[in-house]
Amino acid sequence: MLDISKLKFDEKGLIPAIVTDVETGKVLTLAYMNEESLRISMEKGLTCFFSRSRQELWLKGETSGNYQHIVSITADCDYDALNVVVRKDGPACHTGTDSCFTNQVFEGDEPEAFSMEGLYTLLMGRKEQLPEGSYTTYLFQKGRDKILKKVGEECTEVIIGAKSDDKAETVYEIADLAYHVMVLMAEMGITVEDIKTELASRHIIDHKVKQEKMV
Numbered sequence: 001m002l003d004i005s006k007l008k009f010d011e012k013g014l015i016p017a018i019v020t021d022v023e024t025g026k027v028l029t030l031a032y033m034n035e036e037s038l039r040i041s042m043e044k045g046l047t048c049f050f051s052r053s054r055q056e057l058w059l060k061g062e063t064s065g066n067y068q069h070i071v072s073i074t075a076d077c078d079y080d081a082l083n084v085v086v087r088k089d090g091p092a093c094h095t096g097t098d099s100c101f102t103n104q105v106f107e108g109d110e111p112e113a114f115s116m117e118g119l120y121t122l123l124m125g126r127k128e129q130l131p132e133g134s135y136t137t138y139l140f141q142k143g144r145d146k147i148l149k150k151v152g153e154e155c156t157e158v159i160i161g162a163k164s165d166d167k168a169e170t171v172y173e174i175a176d177l178a179y180h181v182m183v184l185m186a187e188m189g190i191t192v193e194d195i196k197t198e199l200a201s202r203h204i205i206d207h208k209v210k211q212e213k214m215v
Helices: 035-044 116-129 135-142 144-163 167-188 192-214
Strands: 015-021 027-033 048-051 056-059 068-075 082-088
Touching: 027 035, 027 048, 027 082, 035 048, 035 056, 035 068, 116 135, 116 167, 116 192, 135 144, 135 167, 144 167, 167 192
Parallel strands: 015 082
Antiparallel strands: 015 027, 048 056, 068 082
């Protein structure tokens, strides 16, 4: 383990901390720590930062409940930056998005590895920026009723595909349904993490029920 005395804090006693999601590998936020907040983070196993605007310590999730449970903290080769890998309880950004990085500046030719979290981040970016010519922008501009109508239509298409025993068509329609459901989630501020948490709670209940039946 590295002795934190070897870390190079800047002239204000701060070191940048890049927070990364352990499940997706996505960068969630860039924050700053001083020596005290770093020690608190290590002691509690929860991210604690130093607010440059308020000039005070803040424990992530203390007011929102969106705690970040630390998996690991690693320093870079120059000892002047940290990568904090976390398992989060909820959105990382105060705007309600999984990541603070939603405002796309440039998109290269190389496709990004797909993830539901990545799609959600993209949808939140569309919601905030409303770029012209985007179908997602069209849905957000039309509002919840239009989005709900599309969700209903796609549900019907999934049923038709499955009743026809057409696997390829059913996969296609499920993908359409998943996309429109995620647009609805973004419109309502429901995160992927919210859904995972709900499913996890049901898994625990189901597991207990199975055990009881075996007894």
